[in-house]
Amino acid sequence: MSTDRAASPPLPGRDDVLDLTRELLRIDTVNPPGNEREAAEAALAYARARGLSGDLQPLGDGRANLHLVLRGKGERAPLMYCGHLDTVPLGTARWTRPPHAAEVDEDGVLWGRGAVDMKGGLAAMLVGIATLARTGTQPLGDVHFLATAGEEVDCAGARAAGQRGVLEGVGGLVIAEPTDLDLVVAHKGALFLEFVTVGRAAHGSMPEQGVNAITHMTTLLERLTALDLGSVTDPLLGAPTTSVGTIQGGSVVNIVPDRCTAQVDLRSVPGLDHAVVLKRIEAVLDELKLTLPGFDARMTVTGDYAAVGTDSADPLVRTARDVLGGVLGRPPKIAGVSYFSDGSVLQPGTGLPTVLCGPGDPNLAHQTDERVHVEALERAAEFFTLLPLSG
Ligand SMILES: [Zn+2]
Incomplete structure (x- = not known):
């Protein structure tokens, strides 16, 4: 006999998000190989039981x-x-607690691979919309939920979803990567580059008769790490960075090496166009070919993930900040993060307002003993329940 039921917003059930996160953690989706289909089916069954509609998009091989x-x-x-x-x-390294057992310790912390990155956040979003569906609460606009395969290797799932036009008509993107429940409005992009220098072998006692591929590579890498990437700096992320990740070359000490390979990890910030970066690097290669006798090098792009940035004044950011502030009982921190996400594949070229917000310490992502506070999962689920109702 209540007359004001509609006035109070629905909230997730007591153990909803914990139970769903544990269910997902017990399904091994280590990538490679991924095997995300089993987790996708579990999430679909959960959703359908609460009145949501949707389907799997099979990508082959489980x-x-x-x-x-x-x-x-x-x-x-x-x-x-x-x-x-x-x-x-x-x-x-050995885990303190088994990584796929989803144990909760005496301090209310849930352990497992993916607890932070990002089955906790994924479960919180699904619980959010399932709570609305279960209680017959209509959000202001449609809410889509996209759970992707492959993000940790090549964002293959997001690419496939993008090609299917899943973002058509969508006005805002929210990704529940771990942010410690900060509101992240910018993240770095990444360009993974492989360089091969080719020289000419000679006896190590007569280096003048050869072309040293390692020496040429070190010259190239020095030029690349000092490369002027323009004056693009981001207020939250700082300047772009370059890191040499691997280098291999030569066979024995007394032969001038004729081949050297190196991989470079370049991290970009919003506003830095990867096509422009690649042109600058090609110009360096061309210049070295002209000025360094025998210099021969080629570059291959092995990964290309754009930086993501959204104006803090965007309505999506403002609404998310208000709702999150209500849930946390304090204004949330507006932040940037260094890692990239499926947003690198989904946002570029669309101008789509994009924010990241999820439970868990991002420093625990990809670490041994990954774990998250159950309370953070609950706050996140509350946020994802209320956000679609607010404008
Ligand atoms: Zn992640």
Whole structure:
């Protein structure tokens, strides 16, 4: 006999997000190989039981994305909730608690590979829209939920979803990567580059008769790490960075090496166009070919993930900040993070307002003994329940 039920917003059930996170953690989705389909099916079963509709998008070899939709009142452009189903491998160190047992300790901390990155965040988003569906609460606009395969290796799931036009008409993207419940409005992009220098072998006692591929590589790498990437710096992320990740060359001490390979990890910030960066690097290669006798090098792009940035004054950021502030009982921190996400694949070229917000300490992502506070999962689920109701 209540007359004001509609006035109070729905909230997730007591153990909803903990139970769903544990269910997902017990399914091994270490990538490679991924095997995300089993987790996608579990999430779909959970969603359908609560009145949500959607389907799997099979990607072959036990892999799949999941796409769900909760219909809204049409008063706002659709919102997209997005997260990935796969995790990184376990690493070689011994875990304090088994990585796929989803144990909760006496301090209310849930342990497991993916607890932070990002099955906790994924479960919180799904619980959010499932709570709305279960209680018959219509959000202001449609809410899509996209759970992707493959983010930890090559964002293959997000690419496939993008090609299927999953973002058509969508007005805002929210990704539940771990941010410690800060509101992240910018993240770095990455260009993974492989360089090969080719020289000419000679006896080590007569180096003048050869062309030293390692020496040429070190010259090239010095030029690359000193490369002027323009004056693009981001207020939250700082300047772009370059790091040499691997180098291999030569066979024995007394032969001038005729081949050297190096991999470079270049991290970009919003506003730095990767095509422009690649042109600058090609110009360096051309110049060295002209000025360094025998210099011969080629470059291969092995990974290309754009930086993501959204104006802090964007309505999505303002709404998310207000709702999150209400949940946390304090204004949330507006931040940037160094890692990239599926947003690198989904946002570029669309101008789509994009924010990241999820439970868990990002420093624990990809680490041995990955774990998250259950309370943070609950706060996140509350946030993802209320966000679609606010404008
Ligand atoms: Zn992640």
